[in-house]
Amino acid sequence: MKFLASQYVLGLFTVFSMFVSYLPKVLAEEYIPPTEIPSSNTERARLVAEINEGSTPEEQKVAYLAELALLTSSTDTQVEEIELLEVKITELKELLDSDPELNAALGSTISFRSSFYTDQLAKLSLFSRKGNRIMDRAVKQAPFNLGARLQRGISCANMPAFLRRARYAVEDLELVQQKIGKKYGEEFQAFVEFYLAQAYSRNKQKEKARNLWTKLTGSETNWAQRSRQALEKL
DSSP, X not given: OHHHHHHHHHHHHHHHHHHHHHHHHHHHXXXXXXXXXXXXXXXXXXXXXXXXXXXXXXXXXXXHHHHHHHHHHOSSOOHHHHHHHHHHHHHHHTTSTTOHHHHHHHHHHHHHHGGGOTTOHHHHHHHHHHHHHHHHHHHHHOTTBHHHHHHHHHHHHHSOGGGOOHHHHHHHHHHHXXXXXXXXXXXXXXXXXXXXXXXXXXXXXXXXXHHHHHHHHTSSSTTHHHHHHHHHHO
């Protein structure tokens, strides 16, 4: 009987040990939502203007993410503005170096610089590769950080198809769409779905792009008109 009791205790200990070793993996796979920033460029600009020397690193991070969204969505952005933002994010990384979302935002900023050199292939390749490496590293280190996935997804969705990054955009934005859905509101969902449709289009999934943009044209969001324009070009 003592032998059987010992075996029983040993069995329970083994099961418990397996559970304890598995638990950190389960906890680690909890998805971390992206940082919330204003959905309108007016509010983003106001947030950026409020940053000062007394702002905390976390407040600076929110402002820089808002500034990145502001600059990448504007039609009159100057390359000097992107270069300045890159410097600010790089300096902030010294205080928040382990932040995957901020690291991915830096990669996205650098990649966006390449869009100003479409007629200079050497610079286009330099900035896109450097930015992509940083984004890929951030996602690899924290695959369950949806902020990092969102940064890479939007950036890759904006890249020309010949750079062959659309599949990463599809992977990242489908994940964000699945895990967040409408939790951040209809405007955020439409924002994600617009760029997901763009990623589909550049990943040779035209029908999926058409269906998603068509859906958005019927929404009451800021992305309805942009979706109509995208459909005309599809």
